[in-house]
Amino acid sequence: xxxxxxxxxxxxSLDAATWHEIIAAYAQGAVDxxxxxxxxxxxxxxxxxxxxIVALTEAMVExxxxxxxxxxxxxxxxxxSGGVSDIVSLVAxxxxxxxxxxxxxxxxxxxxxxxxxIDKLEAIPGFRVALGTKEFIAQVERVGCAIAAASDAxxxxxxxxxxLRDRTGSVPSVGLIVASILSKKLxxxxxxxxxxxxxxxxxxxxxxxxxxxxxxxxxxxxxxxxRPAHAVVSAMSEPLGRCIGTGIETIEARDFLRGMRHDxxxxxxxxxxxxxxxxxxxIDDGERRAVAALAEGHAYERFVAMVEAQGxxxxxxxxxxxAPRAHEMRATRxxxxxxxxxxxxxxxxxxxxxxxxxxxxxxxxxxxxxxERGQPIATIYGDGVGAHDxxxxxxxxxxxxxxxPLVLATL
Amino acid sequence: xxxxxxxxxxxxSLDAATWHEIIAAYAQGAVDxxxxxxxxxxxxxxxxxxxxIVALTEAMVExxxxxxxxxxxxxxxxxxSGGVSDIVSLVAxxxxxxxxxxxxxxxxxxxxxxxxxIDKLEAIPGFRVALGTKEFIAQVERVGCAIAAASDAxxxxxxxxxxLRDRTGSVPSVGLIVASILSKKLxxxxxxxxxxxxxxxxxxxxxxxxxxxxxxxxxxxxxxxxRPAHAVVSAMSEPLGRCIGTGIETIEARDFLRGMRHDxxxxxxxxxxxxxxxxxxxIDDGERRAVAALAEGHAYERFVAMVEAQGxxxxxxxxxxxAPRAHEMRATRxxxxxxxxxxxxxxxxxxxxxxxxxxxxxxxxxxxxxxERGQPIATIYGDGVGAHDxxxxxxxxxxxxxxxPLVLATL
Numbered sequence: 001x002x003x004x005x006x007x008x009x010x011x012x013s014l015d016a017a018t019w020h021e022i023i024a025a026y027a028q029g030a031v032d033x034x035x036x037x038x039x040x041x042x043x044x045x046x047x048x049x050x051x052x053i054v055a056l057t058e059a060m061v062e063x064x065x066x067x068x069x070x071x072x073x074x075x076x077x078x079x080x081s082g083g084v085s086d087i088v089s090l091v092a093x094x095x096x097x098x099x100x101x102x103x104x105x106x107x108x109x110x111x112x113x114x115x116x117x118i119d120k121l122e123a124i125p126g127f128r129v130a131l132g133t134k135e136f137i138a139q140v141e142r143v144g145c146a147i148a149a150a151s152d153a154x155x156x157x158x159x160x161x162x163x164l165r166d167r168t169g170s171v172p173s174v175g176l177i178v179a180s181i182l183s184k185k186l187x188x189x190x191x192x193x194x195x196x197x198x199x200x201x202x203x204x205x206x207x208x209x210x211x212x213x214x215x216x217x218x219x220x221x222x223x224x225x226x227r228p229a230h231a232v233v234s235a236m237s238e239p240l241g242r243c244i245g246t247g248i249e250t251i252e253a254r255d256f257l258r259g260m261r262h263d264x265x266x267x268x269x270x271x272x273x274x275x276x277x278x279x280x281x282x283i284d285d286g287e288r289r290a291v292a293a294l295a296e297g298h299a300y301e302r303f304v305a306m307v308e309a310q311g312x313x314x315x316x317x318x319x320x321x322x323a324p325r326a327h328e329m330r331a332t333r334x335x336x337x338x339x340x341x342x343x344x345x346x347x348x349x350x351x352x353x354x355x356x357x358x359x360x361x362x363x364x365x366x367x368x369x370x371x372e373r374g375q376p377i378a379t380i381y382g383d384g385v386g387a388h389d390x391x392x393x394x395x396x397x398x399x400x401x402x403x404x405p406l407v408l409a410t411l
Numbered sequence: 412x413x414x415x416x417x418x419x420x421x422x423x424s425l426d427a428a429t430w431h432e433i434i435a436a437y438a439q440g441a442v443d444x445x446x447x448x449x450x451x452x453x454x455x456x457x458x459x460x461x462x463x464i465v466a467l468t469e470a471m472v473e474x475x476x477x478x479x480x481x482x483x484x485x486x487x488x489x490x491x492s493g494g495v496s497d498i499v500s501l502v503a504x505x506x507x508x509x510x511x512x513x514x515x516x517x518x519x520x521x522x523x524x525x526x527x528x529i530d531k532l533e534a535i536p537g538f539r540v541a542l543g544t545k546e547f548i549a550q551v552e553r554v555g556c557a558i559a560a561a562s563d564a565x566x567x568x569x570x571x572x573x574x575l576r577d578r579t580g581s582v583p584s585v586g587l588i589v590a591s592i593l594s595k596k597l598x599x600x601x602x603x604x605x606x607x608x609x610x611x612x613x614x615x616x617x618x619x620x621x622x623x624x625x626x627x628x629x630x631x632x633x634x635x636x637x638r639p640a641h642a643v644v645s646a647m648s649e650p651l652g653r654c655i656g657t658g659i660e661t662i663e664a665r666d667f668l669r670g671m672r673h674d675x676x677x678x679x680x681x682x683x684x685x686x687x688x689x690x691x692x693x694i695d696d697g698e699r700r701a702v703a704a705l706a707e708g709h710a711y712e713r714f715v716a717m718v719e720a721q722g723x724x725x726x727x728x729x730x731x732x733x734a735p736r737a738h739e740m741r742a743t744r745x746x747x748x749x750x751x752x753x754x755x756x757x758x759x760x761x762x763x764x765x766x767x768x769x770x771x772x773x774x775x776x777x778x779x780x781x782x783e784r785g786q787p788i789a790t791i792y793g794d795g796v797g798a799h800d801x802x803x804x805x806x807x808x809x810x811x812x813x814x815x816p817l818v819l820a821t822l
Contacts, residue, residue: 005580017416033445038579041452044420168449171418 001025001035009042009348016055023059023157033164038160040087040170048175053217054224056175059182063157067189071141075104076277077190079181081205081214082114083198083343084349085239086156087266089147090253091118091275097145098293099274101281104140106150106188113202113346115249116150120331123247123357124320137189142311144302153192154187174210180296186225192280193222193229196275198236200406202342208233212409219411230276233409234269238340238367240406245360248322248381257300265366268406276410323352323359323382330391331396334373337365339395348389352382357384361390368403370394412436412446420453427466434470434568444575451572451581459586464628465635467586471594474568478515478544478600482552486515487688490592492616493525495753495760496650498677500558501527501664503685505714508555509704512520512684512692515551517599524613524757526660529560534658534768535731535787537723543550548600554720555713565598585621589628597636603691604633604640605684609647610819613753619644623820630822641687645680646819649751649778652677655760656771659733659792668711676777679817687821734763734770734793742807745784748776750806759800763793768808770794772801779814782807 003016013020022039025031048056069075076096080086093103109116109127118129131139131148139146152159158180165171185193195218198204199211215231222229234240241263243252255261256270271287278286293299307317345361352359359382365371377394380387415429425433436442457469480486487507491497504514518540520527529540542550542559550557563570569591576582585673587700596604606629609615610622626642633640645651652674654663667681682698689697704710718728739802755774763770770793776782791798 002578002580005452007582009452033443034448035579037445037449038581041416041420041449041456042580045452045456137489164445167413168412169420169453170449182575388709 001031005035005039005042008039008046011046013049013052016051019052019055020059021295023056023063026160027063027157027294036161037164037168038085039172040165040168040173040176043176044173047173050220053175053221055381056179057182057186057221060155060158060179064155064187065133065153066187067137067154069104069137069140069189070410072102074192074281074399075102075140075190076192076194076280077103077185077188078194078196078273078277080196080307081183081198081203082111083236083240084114084202084346085241085244085249086115086198087241087249087253087256088196088270088273090120090250091256091266091270092277093145093147093300094257094294094306095270095274095290096277096281097143098298098302099283099286099289101278101283102140103145103277104188104190104246105145105147106134106148106154106184107147110350113343113350115246115346117147119246120250121252124312125316127307128311131310139309143305145306146310147306150184150188151327155183158183171274174217177214178221181218182189182221186227192227194267194276194280195219195229195231196273197231197233199233200235200237202346203236206409208408215409215411228280230280231411232269232272232276232407235404235406235408237342239342239345239363241364242270243360244345244359244363245358245381246353247320247358248360248362250344251320251322251358252319254303254317256302258297259294265406272407272410321358323356325381325383327376327380328376329380329387329390330373331371331373332391333396334371334394336401337367337369337371338397338399338401340367341393344393345390348385351384352380355384356382365394368401370376412442416446416450416453419450419457422457424460424463427462429471430463430466434467434474437571438568440752447515447572447576448579448581451576451579451584451587452714453586455459455581455584457716458584461631463602464586464589464632467590468593468632471566471569471572471590472597475508475566475598476544476564476766477546480515480548480551480567480600481511485603485692486513486551486601487603487605487691488514488516488596488599489605489607489684490596491607491689492609492614493522494647494651495525496614496652496655496660497609498660498664499607499669499681499684501531501661502667502681504556504558504687505668506681506685506701506704507645507688509709509713510689510694510697510700512694513551514688515547515599515601516556516558517595518558519561519566521761524606524754524761525810526657526757528558530657531661532558532584533667534661535718535723536727538718543723550720554716556717557721559596559715561599564707566594567716569594575669578745579666585625585628588625589632590628593632601640605687605691606630606640607680607684608642608644610644611646611648613757614647619819626779639691641691642685642822643680643687645819646815646817648753648820650753650756650774651680653774654771655756656769657764658731659771659773662731662769665714665728665731668705668714669708670705676817678753683818683821719757730744732769734767736792736794738791738798739787740789740791740798740801742782742784742786742788743802744807745782746807747812748778748780748782748805749808749812751778752804755804756801759796759804762795763791766795767793779812806822
């Protein structure tokens, strides 16, 4: 192992057999956390080439179980690199399923200032995110979609390595990130993937060039496993939607699906991602089909079916309401909304939702909006955060602000 | 700790308080090997600035005991970065003591292909290298010199960190090397240091620029602790002396001290190091004094006194003889000795000495020597290695070989 660390440290590539041996030895305890942490830090500085990412991914997949969907010809999954008010999964999964392409979505929990789809769904009373393997597969076959927490049996080496990297400062590495994401996704058994790579101050990747590189690598490595994939690189500086919290984002997604909300930014990204997911499933006019599934209520009904299949009821979903205590926040000056700090808002909403799962923040403005002094700009639901906490997160300036594109690149 | 790792990883300097906290937390277990290994690897890539080396060194010194020599005005110590047939300590320590400057030398064991002074002295029957703190100090005061193994109570954090770096591939880092060497030396209590930094294919530092940088850093950091220091950068591609082994090197040193051997390379480096050690002790014409101490037998008598103080006898020292089974190795062609591979010879001698402590290899030639076919070029004492193993380590070519200088730089 020391030799392998030194070779990587000195800028060499390790061959596939070595990566397999390292991960196997790590699983058995023959390689310990200290050696693995040193290797991961060396990789942070030296990176992995494509063959190395493929080998590491494969080794981590082989460390655990793999799901299979024998009764469905083509199942898609979708992954987001994490954002604030990122409700794309909640909306796109039932849309795609309603359009006829089954979705087997394995999701994570909140991480730092970013939300987790699992946490959001758990705000619906009765909703179960821990599905057994057979149950998950059966639901995908029967309902056409499921969103569940990834079982510990899938790519356990990745889970252990990620926890290690997280506490030893070697999370930033395109190669390690790709191997981590893809090992989980491959173990999840879907036949094609769409990756939503967020880019900006509130995303894991701040730099667009790096985000595009990550997106490209994800697609390239998936291809090496014969899994067609697409990637969308999208901006994540301001929150994607209007609501920030767990239950409040589920409410926003529900209301978007049933036509009671029409936020343009959410719509743009949901349609872009849905179209790519449908394209993988052989549907070329995906955007048109997705718009129709929304308009005709099929997407919402599929969402309800999924909610019911996972232990909750339509009534529980439809009676879900934001936490009662509300505080309206108003602009302290007139001007243009120049900046909405998604990191701060994400962290503040974590404080709110720790007291009530349907607490959170609802924005009334986006970057570029003109506001007058005294105009409502946000509503805070729940206790624990006041307007003064949020004041600095929404910046209003005299100068007009150009609105940057939401979708930065598609692959 | 994660923040500290990330700051170092991203090229920032950590302040002195942070280094002290890290080492204290590592000693208490609040920082574990995985985090420390990641930090060390980040340091390998980003290096430490002078202030950081000073802080890390100080923190590691403070992790354990420090020796003091209250009854001696100025004690020197000497450190070698490790070489093959490096008998400088065995010869220079008694020379310097004989010239009136006390030497408190803490030494290590063999590492890889390089020998360890402690192992060499242990070849003398009865010689004790594990001296108690009081005993070590008293011997320096009474005899003027002692060479002992560093106690585990000195800079224990360094010992733990070095072992970790060794198995996780982060040994190469000038800053970490300086902190490791100096923390042990400072804890050893000497008032001034001479560093023999080896450079070449058989040295830890292959590159002269890096070796000079290490030498400079050692002197600079010592100065920050108010310890005057000098450094000598010397070539280590071929073995320094003629003998390679443990006991066989002690025999070579003994015979050099008593005027029965006069190897020019050993003499040059011993005099350079001795003069620097004497200069620290206030003696300006050190080289002349050292030559006299050798010629008049004072240096040898001081060596005998040290051997006796550490449990062995003059008779044991003087009856020490090389292992009996000898094999003479002859030149397979005529020409000039172009290369003597000290790494191979060091490794082969480890095989020989593992069977008998006075086994080893004695060279009859140096690089640049003209040899005729059939002329003896080396003798192998002991079992386990034959002439064919050594053949490739001594290369004879037609072209005359220019002899490179032994002492490359002095600071």
